[in-house]
Amino acid sequence: MRDELVWWKTAVFYQVYPRSYLDTTGNGIGDLQGIKQKIPYLKQTLGIDAIWISPFYPSPMMDFGYDVSDYTDVDPIFGSLEDFDQLLSTAHQVGIRVILDMVPNHSSDQHAWFLESCSSLENPKRDWYVWSDPKPNGSPPNNWLSVFGGSAWELDLTTAQYYLHSFLKEQPDLNWRNPDVQEAMFEIVRFWLERGVDGFRIDVAHYLMKDPALRDNPLNPSGRKSIHKPLGEYDTQQHLYDKGHPDIHQVYRDFRHLLDDYSINQPRMSMGEIHIFEWKEWSSYYGKQLDEIHLPLNFSLLGAGWEADEIRVLVEELEQNLPEGAWPNYVLGNHDDRRILSRYGADQARTAAMLLLTLRGTPIIYYGDEIGMADVDIPPEKRLDPAGIRQSIQARDPNRTPMQWLDAPWAGFSDPETEDLWLPQANNYREINVEKQLENPRSMLSLYQALISIRKTHPVLQSGSYQTIPDAPPGCYLYLRESQQQRILVALNFTAVDCLIESPNVKKGKILLSTYCDRNNSLSGSCNLRPYEGILILL
Numbered sequence: 099m100r101d102e103l104v105w106w107k108t109a110v111f112y113q114v115y116p117r118s119y120l121d122t123t124g125n126g127i128g129d130l131q132g133i134k135q136k137i138p139y140l141k142q143t144l145g146i147d148a149i150w151i152s153p154f155y156p157s158p159m160m161d162f163g164y165d166v167s168d169y170t171d172v173d174p175i176f177g178s179l180e181d182f183d184q185l186l187s188t189a190h191q192v193g194i195r196v197i198l199d200m201v202p203n204h205s206s207d208q209h210a211w212f213l214e215s216c217s218s219l220e221n222p223k224r225d226w227y228v229w230s231d232p233k234p235n236g237s238p239p240n241n242w243l244s245v246f247g248g249s250a251w252e253l254d255l256t257t258a259q260y261y262l263h264s265f266l267k268e269q270p271d272l273n274w275r276n277p278d279v280q281e282a283m284f285e286i287v288r289f290w291l292e293r294g295v296d297g298f299r300i301d302v303a304h305y306l307m308k309d310p311a312l313r314d315n316p317l318n319p320s321g322r323k324s325i326h327k328p329l330g331e332y333d334t335q336q337h338l339y340d341k342g343h344p345d346i347h348q349v350y351r352d353f354r355h356l357l358d359d360y361s362i363n364q365p366r367m368s369m370g371e372i373h374i375f376e377w378k379e380w381s382s383y384y385g386k387q388l389d390e391i392h393l394p395l396n397f398s399l400l401g402a403g404w405e406a407d408e409i410r411v412l413v414e415e416l417e418q419n420l421p422e423g424a425w426p427n428y429v430l431g432n433h434d435d436r437r438i439l440s441r442y443g444a445d446q447a448r449t450a451a452m453l454l455l456t457l458r459g460t461p462i463i464y465y466g467d468e469i470g471m472a473d474v475d476i477p478p479e480k481r482l483d484p485a486g487i488r489q490s491i492q493a494r495d496p497n498r499t500p501m502q503w504l505d506a507p508w509a510g511f512s513d514p515e516t517e518d519l520w521l522p523q524a525n526n527y528r529e530i531n532v533e534k535q536l537e538n539p540r541s542m543l544s545l546y547q548a549l550i551s552i553r554k555t556h557p558v559l560q561s562g563s564y565q566t567i568p569d570a571p572p573g574c575y576l577y578l579r580e581s582q583q584q585r586i587l588v589a590l591n592f593t594a595v596d597c598l599i600e601s602p603n604v605k606k607g608k609i610l611l612s613t614y615c616d617r618n619n620s621l622s623g624s625c626n627l628r629p630y631e632g633i634l635i636l637l
């Protein structure tokens with residue numbers, strides 16, 4: 099396969115949050131066998147090419163799997179290594195690639211490495227984590243903050259030193275400046291590559307390397323938010339020293355070598371979770387020679403308002419800032435952010451689906467968005483996300499609720515006899531579920547199916563160029579996808595009123611799809627877009 103068409107560029111990705119996909123054991127928590135059972139849905143019904151599975155490794159679940167206590171096994175809640183092998187082979191049989199979540203910045207505080215590291219100052223694993231002496235007055239070594247609230251340092255009473263935790267105190271940061279740590283992590287990567295996985299999504303990829311002198315972060319005088327979320331304590335600092343030190347690029351060059359070594363017969367790939375909103379710095383993670391992360395994840399749209407010009411500008415900025423030869427990608431939802439439908443509204447979520455699946459670059463769909471799942475209001479006594487409970491960031495339980503498959507007890511997510519689910523299910527499951535939406539040619543699911551299918555049957559949407567159509571009517575966003583063989587115009591109305599598109603381009607086109615799923619005809623002049631309507635026009 100020519101590199102420019104390597105599979106991860108043309109693939110539609112889908113994120114599975116394993117706790118919430120399908121429970122086959124009746125414990126109210128999804129599992130690997132559940133994902134395996136839904137491979138036909140993903141392949142035949144939706145047309146997905148690759149799944150990224152959030153962590154399923156043994157974990158005390160303080161951060162629901164992002165606190166790993168053993169990187170080369172499966173938590174019994176989710177099944178076993180054998181279940182994983184079965185899932186992988188079932189997915190591969192139908193051509194679905196499988197991406198694992200790699201959590202290299204921190205382990206669980208229950209990981210054997212950390213337990214050893216804590217045991218004494220002399221322990222050989224002491225330097226595997228980031229330890230530092232208190233200041234003379236006993237306070238933490240510097241002013242760094244945890245993303246989840248409070249100081250990023252926790253005092254270990256036994257050894258009288260502080261350890262660093264960029265997230266929960268139960269998630270101590272590993273010391274990537276120690277070559278043994280890198281080697282141990284790469285050995286884990288090899289373990290999964292040998293089993294046949296197609297790549298990794300790297301958790302907080304830009305956090306691995308910190309300032310070796312542990313300097314204080316300067317304050318953030320403008321109060322400008324550093325991540326697209328409500329301002330919090332974390333945003334009171336400029337995070338100059340607690341992450342993203344330039345030494346990180348060597349780590350990703352080494353990591354890329356490792357992946358490349360395993361890519362002769364099976365091209366592997368990496369996606370990096372990188373919350374950086376300064377384009378040049380973000381794009382540096384592709385590597386100067388495109389020799390680092392294949393797809394630094396692009397979260398710019400996650401923080402955008404529902405405004406045509408704002409979204410257009412973000413797309414144009416991405417296109418302008420991509421290094422030569424680098425491949426773009428778009429994320430509209432994930433397990434950390436409010437769902438598309440809850441951010442924008444039900445009609446808007448349909449337009450957003452068309453946007454995601456017609457832009458130039460790899461689209462990544464979050465499970466449940468394809469049926470228009472909304473954030474679920476979780477009563478205080480049922481809230482589980484420690485990050486939310488500790489009040490530092492918006493709770494993430496509402497966007498992690500169980501998938502809605504059927505109009506049946508527990509919406510087909512779990513056995514009817516199951517006592518309770520790990521998180522409450524949405525009340526709307528009788529209407530909003532896969533089975534019901536398959537019967538309705540205008541449902542959200544039918545729209546996603548059509549968009550994915552058109553993307554596959556029109557290669558211009560996978561690999562054609564992107565160009566903004568200038569002078570769109572206010573509130574509309576128009577762009578052209580073009581290859582030598584085909585041209586498709588995408589016209590999106592972001593407003594609640596009709597909007598007339600008179601671009602000369604539209605004159606002789608054929609409508610391939612409307613987000614209303616109700617028209618399929620030729621155009622002979624202008625085109626009236628209904629509220630929030632998006633259309634694809636084959637020119």
Ligand code: NOJ
Binds near residue numbers: 161164201302433
């Ligand atoms: C990013 C993950 O997406 C999030 O869910 C997790 O809490 C943090 N990293 C810490 O691992």
